[in-house]
Amino acid sequence: MLPTYPPRSIWPAAEGALEIIDQRWLPHEYRTEQLTTLAETTRAIEEMRVRGAPLIGVTAAYGLYLALREAPSRANYLQHLAMAAAMLKATRPTAINLAWAVDRMVNALTALSPDILTHQDSFVQKARELADEMAEADVATCRAIGEHGYKILEALHKQHPDRPVQMLTHCNAGGLGCVAYGTATAPLYLSAERGLPVHVWVDETRPRNQGALTAFELKRIGIPHTYIVDNAGGLLMQRGQVDVVIVGADRVSLGGDVANKIGTYLKALAAKDNQVPFYVALPASTFDPKLKDAFAEIPIEERHPDEVNYAYGINELGKASRVLLTPEGTKVSNPGFDITPARLITGLLTERGTCPAKESAVRALYPEFA
Ligand code: MRU
Numbered sequence: 446m447l448p449t450y451p452p453r454s455i456w457p458a459a460e461g462a463l464e465i466i467d468q469r470w471l472p473h474e475y476r477t478e479q480l481t482t483l484a485e486t487t488r489a490i491e492e493m494r495v496r497g498a499p500l501i502g503v504t505a506a507y508g509l510y511l512a513l514r515e516a517p518s519r520a521n522y523l524q525h526l527a528m529a530a531a532m533l534k535a536t537r538p539t540a541i542n543l544a545w546a547v548d549r550m551v552n553a554l555t556a557l558s559p560d561i562l563t564h565q566d567s568f569v570q571k572a573r574e575l576a577d578e579m580a581e582a583d584v585a586t587c588r589a590i591g592e593h594g595y596k597i598l599e600a601l602h603k604q605h606p607d608r609p610v611q612m613l614t615h616c617n618a619g620g621l622g623c624v625a626y627g628t629a630t631a632p633l634y635l636s637a638e639r640g641l642p643v644h645v646w647v648d649e650t651r652p653r654n655q656g657a658l659t660a661f662e663l664k665r666i667g668i669p670h671t672y673i674v675d676n677a678g679g680l681l682m683q684r685g686q687v688d689v690v691i692v693g694a695d696r697v698s699l700g701g702d703v704a705n706k707i708g709t710y711l712k713a714l715a716a717k718d719n720q721v722p723f724y725v726a727l728p729a730s731t732f733d734p735k736l737k738d739a740f741a742e743i744p745i746e747e748r749h750p751d752e753v754n755y756a757y758g759i760n761e762l763g764k765a766s767r768v769l770l771t772p773e774g775t776k777v778s779n780p781g782f783d784i785t786p787a788r789l790i791t792g793l794l795t796e797r798g799t800c801p802a803k804e805s806a807v808r809a810l811y812p813e814f815a
Contacts, residue, residue: 451584451620451625451626451634452620452625452662452665453584453620453624453625454466454495454497454500454620454621454622454623454624454625455495455500455503455504455507455580455624458479461514461573462479462480462481462511463479463480463504463507463511464477464478464479464480465477465478465479465480465489465494465495465504466495466621467489467494468493468494468495468496468621468658469492469493469494470765471621471657471658471661472657472658472660472661473758473759473765474765478494480504480507480508480511481511482511482512482515483508483509483511483512483515483529483532483533485511486504486505486507486508486511486512486533487508487532487533487536489504490504490505490508490533490536490537490543491536491537493653496617496621496622496655497617497618497619497621497622497623497627497693498540498541498542498543498622498693498694498695498696498730498731499542499583499587499622499623499624499628499728499730499731500621500622500623500624501536501537501540501542501543502540502542502543502545502546502547502579502583502730503546503576503579503580503583503623503624505533505534505536505543505546505547506546506547506549506550506575506576506579506580507576507580508529508533509526509529509530509533509547509550509551509554509572509576510569510572510573510575510576512525512526512528512529513525513526513529513565513568513569513572514569516565518565520565522562522563522565522568523554523555523562526551526554526555527551530547530548530550530551533547534547537746538744538746539695539696539704539743539744539745539746539781539782540695540696540731541695541696541730541731541732541733542695542728542730542731545730546579546730549575549579550572550575550576550579553575554568554571554572554575557571580624581624583623583624583625583728584623584624584625584626585796586728586729586796587620587623587624587625587626587627587628587631587728587796588626588631589796589797590626590628590631590632590726590727590728590794590795590796591626591631591632591633591634591635592635593632593794593795593796593798593799594629594631594632594635594691594724594726594794594799595632595635595636595639595641596799597632597689597691597722597724597794597799598610598612598632598636598641598643598689599641601688601689602641602642602643604688605688608642609642609643609644609669610636610641610642610643610644610688610689611643611644611646611686611687611688611689612633612643612644612645612646612687612688612689612690612691613645613646613648613678613681613682613687613689613690613691613712614629614630614645614646614647614648614659614690614691614692615648615650615656615675615678615690615692615705615706615708615709615712616648616650616655616656616659616692616693616705616706616708616709617650617655617656617658617659617662617693618630618691618692618693618694618705618726619658619659619662620634620662621658621661621662622658622693627662627693628693628694628726628727628728628794629691629692629693629726630659630662630663631726632691632726633645633663633666633668634666636668637666637667637668643668643669644668644669644670644671645659645663645668645669645670645671646670646671646673646677646678646681646686646687647659647660647663647670647671647672647673648673648675648678648708648712649672649673649674649675650675650706650708651675651708651753652748652752652753652779653752654757655706656672657672660672675708675711678690678711678712678715679711679715679718679719682715682716682718682719682721683719687716687719687721688721688722689721689722689723689724690712690713690716690721690722690723690724691724691725691726691794692705692706692709692712692723692724692725692726693705693706693725693726693727694725694726694727694731695731695782696731696733696736696739696743697725697727697731697732697733697739697793698732698733698736698737698738698739698787699732699734699736699804699807699808699814700739700787700802700803700804700807701787701790701793701801701802701803701804701806701807702739702740702784702785702786702787702802703725703727703739703784703785703787703790703802704739704743704745704782704783704784705725705782705783705785706781706782706783707780707781707782707783708783709783709785710783710784710785710789713785713789713790714789716789717789722791722792723789723790723791724790724791724792724793724794724799725785725790725792725793725794725802726794726795727793727794727795728795728796729795729796729797729811732807732811732814734814734815739784740784743782743784745780745781745782745783745784746780746781746782747778747779747780747781748779748780748781749779750776750777750779752779753770753771753777753779754769754770754771754775754777755767755768755769755770756768756770787802787803788802790802793806793807795810797810797811798810
């Protein structure tokens with residue numbers, strides 16, 4: 446059964462377990478599964494059963510709780526925590542939200558009084574509370590991003606009140622990639638709630654077709670949309686059929702350079718050439734204040750060649766199947782993310798408001814960044 450509105454991507458299950466949607470089967474099958482151990486959690490992140498920067502962060506936080514829960518009763522819990530943290534951080538390298546969530550959990554748990562540290566039950570309970578808080582905070586944060594993004598869509602609608610606002614998005618920066626609402630899609634949830642007419646061009650986003658997840662999600666909330674191949678966006682922009690591009694992010698420097706799903710950079714170039722506003726939606730946890738040079742320092746995940754060589758889908762008999770696209774043995778390069786320079790970005794859309802993609806503006810919104 447679907448969780449209630451706004452649909453959630455991770456939620457509590459019986460006996461302290463967590464339940465997730467196995468997103469590998471979407472949009473054709475809505476399968477859920479339970480996470481009860483650290484190993485199941487690392488596998489879920491590695492295999493992209495859960496994906497999207499904020500969601501992998503929250504899932505990793507729950508992974509630490511699950512790791513502590515299964516620690517032997519005489520374990521050194523802090524050592525056990527450090528081991529689990531290292532395993533979780535190694536699962537996917539590009540999105541900073543994963544390391545952010547793990548570090549936040551480890552710091553909070555390490556700072557507890559020595560008394561709690563020796564009592565497994567209270568330590569585990571504290572870890573669960575912290576992970577639950579992180580999940581709830583993600584929902585509130587995305588809703589706030591939605592409020593600020595809604596203002597952008599509303600202003601565009603005032604310019605063309607006779608037709609829906611035409612938005613283009615890449616990948617799935619949706620509720621499926623967060624706990625709920627999403628980042629780039631959050632303004633769409635609010636538009637649906639408030640009756641603002643919007644139509645979305647959904648980039649397919651090869652090789653894993655996360656656009657199909659966005660289409661699934663927009664159908665679920667009733668936002669009109671059209672699925673396009675990744676190369677169509679430029680033409681649509683030249684024809685004046687795109688009012689605004691909003692994408693998500695996996696890691697952003699304070700100077701406003703953005704790592705996001707491969708293909709984002711090309712959309713930003715096309716948007717710049719056609720004077721289409723290009724916004725990047727992100728929560729505070731996606732900034733990496735330690736970055737000096739995003740191009741040199743952000744690790745770009747190199748993914749399995751099979752993602753490119755094969756396509757997955759439902760065949761004419763209604764069965765899940767995969768087909769080979771390339772000549773057998775073809776050499777493949779499959780970088781998962783690219784970096785869009787700040788100069789191509791109209792604004793960063795955050796839970797604290799929208800700001801130019803430059804360091805002074807980001808620091809003004811987030812004075813706490815070191
Ligand atoms: O490889 P994925 O599917 O985890 O990549 C996801 C993206 O690039 C998203 O756009 C980003 O994480 C933002 S999710 C709200």
